[in-house]
Amino acid sequence: MTTEPNFTVDAEGPLTEDRARWAADAVRTAADAIEHAIQGKRRVIELVLATAIAGGHVLLEDVPGTGKTALARALAKSMHGTSSRIQFTPDLLPGDVTGITVYDQKQGVFEFHAGPIFANVVLADEINRASPKTQSALLEVMEEQQVTVDGRTHPVGNPFLVIATQNPVEQAGTYRLPEAQLDRFMIKTSIGYPDDAAMMRILQQVTRTPEVPTVMNIGTLTQLQQFSRVVYISPLIAEYISRLVEASRRASEVRLGASVRGALSLARMAAAWALVAGRTYVTPDDVRELATGVLAHRIILEAEAEFDGVTAEAVIGQILLDTPVPQENGTA
Incomplete structure (x- = not known):
């Protein structure tokens, strides 16, 4: 059973309470469906769904075997979308990601053969194992949702979400993602190991593959994306975000x-x-809850600070403590 979009919204118009409740119900239903495949990770599922609604991409830094592939497939299945998985290796070429142009001898023309990047949900597994040249093939498509091959532009469609993974433990033979690439990921998070209760549920299902129901369609997600664009952000909230970002530049x-x-x-x-x-509307708590995941992977620490064991997450955490919080709830 799929959830059909019940409303249309003008990009300049307001977001009503009824529409917001419908949106929350749609997201909750999708999260319930995805939990059939990913047990005990509700917050991570909601973060990935929120990133898809915001039109961004997710970087998962996690050890192998925590369910990253299952999460990507379950998300695509829940919204009746397409999914693909790209295993990044040192010998992977940019054309293996974006696609290539092939000459058709019978027709006498060049034809574009689309690569695995042409899907609604793309899992870029162990992205830091590919060469910088191959990593850079994702820059255009992640920002503009299009691929340019041999001078011709090919849109990948909408919605489009890249879930990239990297292993924080095994670094041999890897290439660190450049800052320009990291900056295109809206949020960086991790799935982590399940708790005891979730682990028991997983083991009880070991003999069968969990079936993820399709609970929405592509139109529903597109509608949610339109709604998110008209959520009210007050001037004080915008100023608070600006102060947090500015503080990240001034930190010693x-x-x-x-x-x-x-x-x-x-x-x-x-x-x-x-x-x-x-x-x-957005509240200060929304900003505080997301600031570390959104900002920490975008800053570069001084070498001395890294040597002393300082982490980007700790820096953002201290900035959140030092920056005054707006005394309002964000309503219009």
């Missing part, structure tokens, strides 16, 4: 702070997170 441990794209990502992610909660 930081060599390069968060970019303007980082500030925009935090605002868009907060709007989607408010919609997941069924609200028409």
